[in-house]
Amino acid sequence: MKKVSVIIPCYNVENLIDRTLKSLESQTVGIDALEIICIDDCSTDGTFGRLKAWEERYPEDIMLVQLPTNSRQGTARNVGLKYATCDYIAFIDSDDWVEKNYIERMLFFAKEYQVDVVQCELLRDPSLELSYIDDQNKYRKQEDILIRVNNDEDRKRAFHAKVINNNPPRKLIRRDLLVDNEIYFSEGLAYEDSFWGALLNLYMKSAYVSFEVLYHYYINDSSTVLSKNEIYHIDLLTNQIKLWNEFIRRGFMEKFRDEIEIEHVYSCALIFWKMIALRYDEPPYSLYRLLCAIVQEHVPDIMNNPYMKKGELDEFHSLVFKSCLTEMSREDFKNFAESVRGGYSTM
Secondary structure: OEEEEEEEEEOOOOHHHHHHHHHHHHHOOOOHHEEEEEEEEEOOOHHHHHHHHHHHHHHEEEEEEEOOOOOOHHHHHHHHHHHOOOOOOEEOOOOOOOOHHHHHHHHHHHHHHHEEEEEEEEEEOOOOOOOOOHHHHOEEOOOOOOOOOOHHHHHHHHHHOOOOOOOEEEEEHHHHHHHHHHOOOOOOOOOOHHHHHHHHHHHHOOEEEEEEEEEEEEOOHHHHHOOOOHHHHHHHHHOOOHHHHHHHHHHOHHHHHHHHHHHHHHHHHHHHHHHHOOOOOOOOOOHHHHHHHHHHHHHHOOHOHHHOOOOOOOHHHHHHHHOOOOOEEEEEEHHHHHHHHHHOOOO
C-alpha cells in the first residue's frame, strides 16, 4: 500500500538525479510504499532519459511527467501535487538525497503525534557521492518541538516563531492540508517557496519538528539562490507582492496584521537587502529603490508595530531595515551596501 507521494521537480540534473532516486530506492519502508512523481521541467540535458529508465525499472512506483515548457519549480511541484494520491506529501529536490530511514521516521512522527506537518533537520552536504550519516551524528543536541494551534493566539505565536520554515524539502505534509486550503506555489517565478511557506504556516493546525538529521541538502554553487547578477533575483519581490495581496484576499490581515508585518520585514526587506549586497558584483541602486517603495507601501507604520517596539531586530538588522524607510542617495547607498556586505560576510 502506498503511503507517501514523493514529488521531485527535475531540471538538468542528469549527473545528480540517480543519487536522489537511489536514496529512495533504499528506503526502509520499501520503494513499493512510495508514489514517486518526477516532474521533468523541460530539461535540455540527459535528465529525461535517466528518469525514463527509472520509470521503466519501477513502473508501479515511479511516475514521470514532462512539462511542455520550462516553468520553474513552483509549476513542477503544483503539477506533482495534482497527480499525488497518498495521504502524505514529501517534496525532495533533485540534487538532494535522504537517509535510508527518512520516510519511516517522518511517518512515525506524523502518526505518533497526529500532526499536519513534520520537519526534520538537514545536513548541508557538498559531496558528489551517495553517502549516509553515522548514527552517532544523526541527532542534534536540541529538544524536538510539538506545535498545536487551537486558537488565534496560538496562531500568532506559531507564525511569528516560524519554526516551520518556508522550504518545501525535509517535510512530510498531509495532502488534504495543501489541497483543501489551496496551498500552492507561485508559478513561473524563482523563490516560490516564500509564497508557499507563509501560507503553510497560516493554515497548519499542528506540527512536529525533529532535530534528527535525515535530509542531505546539496551545496551547489550554481543553484538559484547562490548565482550572481541574475535578473530572476527580483522574483523574490514579485512573490512578496503576490503574497501580501493573498493575505488580504484570504482575510488574514484582519487577525494577524502585526505578525504578517514582521514576516514582511524578514522575508521581504531583510532577505532582499542581503541579496542586493551579496548576489551582485555591483549592488543595484534601482533594486534598492524598488524595495523601499514596496516596504513603504506595505508597512508604512512598521515602527509602531508591537514586535518592533519590543526590540524585534538586533542593531545591525535594524539599521539595514530602516534604510528602506527613507531612500538614500546613490552615493550613500553605494557606501552603505559595502558596509552591509561586510556585516553579512562576518555572520
